[in-house]
Amino acid sequence: MNPRFAGIGMTSRRTRERMIARLREQGVAHPDVLRVMLETPRHLFVEEALASRAYEDTALPIGFNQTISQPYIVARMTELLLESGPLDKVLEVGTGSGYQTAILAQLVKRVYSVERIYPLQQRARQHLQELQLRNVRFKHSDGGWGWEEYAPYDAILAAAAPSEIPETLLAQMARRSVMIIPVGQGDRQILKRVTRNESGFRVEDIEPVNFVPFLPGIL
Ligand code: SAH
Numbered sequence: 348m349n350p351r352f353a354g355i356g357m358t359s360r361r362t363r364e365r366m367i368a369r370l371r372e373q374g375v376a377h378p379d380v381l382r383v384m385l386e387t388p389r390h391l392f393v394e395e396a397l398a399s400r401a402y403e404d405t406a407l408p409i410g411f412n413q414t415i416s417q418p419y420i421v422a423r424m425t426e427l428l429l430e431s432g433p434l435d436k437v438l439e440v441g442t443g444s445g446y447q448t449a450i451l452a453q454l455v456k457r458v459y460s461v462e463r464i465y466p467l468q469q470r471a472r473q474h475l476q477e478l479q480l481r482n483v484r485f486k487h488s489d490g491g492w493g494w495e496e497y498a499p500y501d502a503i504l505a506a507a508a509p510s511e512i513p514e515t516l517l518a519q520m521a522r523r524s525v526m527i528i529p530v531g532q533g534d535r536q537i538l539k540r541v542t543r544n545e546s547g548f549r550v551e552d553i554e555p556v557n558f559v560p561f562l563p564g565i566l
Contacts (some may be wrong), residue, residue, distance in 0.1 A: 351391070352478070357391040357399035366402040370422050373404075373522055377426040383453045384422060389415075391474055392444040406557075411464050411566070415444040416506060420556060424504055424527045425450055427540055427553065431525045434501045438519065440490030441506035441561075445471025451504070452480040459483075459497050461490040463565045489565055493519040500524060508536045509561035517541070517548065529558040 353360070367385050375381065390401035392415055397407050406414035424447070428434065434455040442448055442462035448471060451458045462468040465487050472485050486494055490505070490514050498519035505516070508529035522528060526541040538553040 349477075352388045354388055354390055354398075358401060358442070360385075362402045363389070366404070366418055369404060370419060373419050373422075375422040375426055377422075377429060379454055380422050380425050380429065380450070383450055384418065387453070387478070389418070389446055389447070391477070392446040392449075392471075409444045409467065410459070411467060411546055413443055413464065413467065416558075417447055421447050421450060423554075424538070425454065427527050428502045428504055428525060429454060431502070431523075431542070436497060436500045436502075436521075437518075438494055438497075438500040438503045439506070440493075440503065440516070441559075442468055442471045442485065445474045446506070447485055447506060449478055449480055451474055453482050455502070457482050457484070459486070459494050459500070461486045461488050461494055461537060463487070463489050463562065465566060487565060489563055491515060491561070491563060495519065501527065503528070505529065505561065506558065507561040508532070508556075508558040512539070512541065512550075513561075517543075522549075527553075529556045532560070 367381050390398040392406050393401050406417045409415050420525045422426045435454045437458050439460040442460040468487050493515045499521035501524050503526040505528040520543045524543045529536045529538050536556050540551045542549045
């Protein structure tokens with residue numbers, strides 16, 4: 348393995364093992380999610396100056412006023428998605444650093460990831476290439492439009508919080524599918540799970556969260 352991927356000291360496997368132990372204490376139980384997070388070098392997805400903090404349970408800046416999501420929230424959202432069974436096509440809104448994308452790519456068949464800030468998207472694309480994760484397509488776009496071309500999706504994961512669930516995303520959900528999305532403004536956001544089946548949509552509140560806002564347009 349490339350030594351930069353393996354990491355040393357605060358970016359080593361030992362540090363990742365401690366992160367996994369913490370995730371377990373926080374209630375994350377899905378063995379595949381824990382395994383993939385143990386194997387994936389999260390430190391590659393943050394600036395080098397912050398690499399030693401990559402495995403702390405905190406969000407870190409990735410530029411352009413955005414953050415890489417904290418490990419707990421990545422684990423929790425992925426676990427919630429996988430609860431509905433094996434997934435073929437997953438739409439991710441808000442690629443950001445690409446860390447969540449990399450975790451998903453190892454657990455589902457195909458990931459379609461949309462990001463509105465072009466330089467972030469480019470960087471994420473590069474990291475996924477380095478890790479040889481090839482089952483991901485990226486699009487520079489406002490995720491409020493979803494990604495019509497490949498719809499419908501078995502699952503949708505949003506990493507930015509709109510004030511209401513966008514209708515377009517609901518419309519791109521397959522007959523049997525799930526969407527995990529933070530909803531609300533400022534510090535009053537709730538992570539929601541939308542389940543779609545033959546009889547319609549069901550929305551459940553999961554837990555309070557703190558995401559960056561879901562913004563319109565592209566940069
Ligand atoms: N899971 C990512 C989270 C990144 S933060 C990570 O761990 O790195 C959320 C991202 O959503 C930001 O990069 C932001 O630019 C993006 N975003 C916000 N609103 C968006 C929209 N309407 N369409 C696409 N991306 C959006």
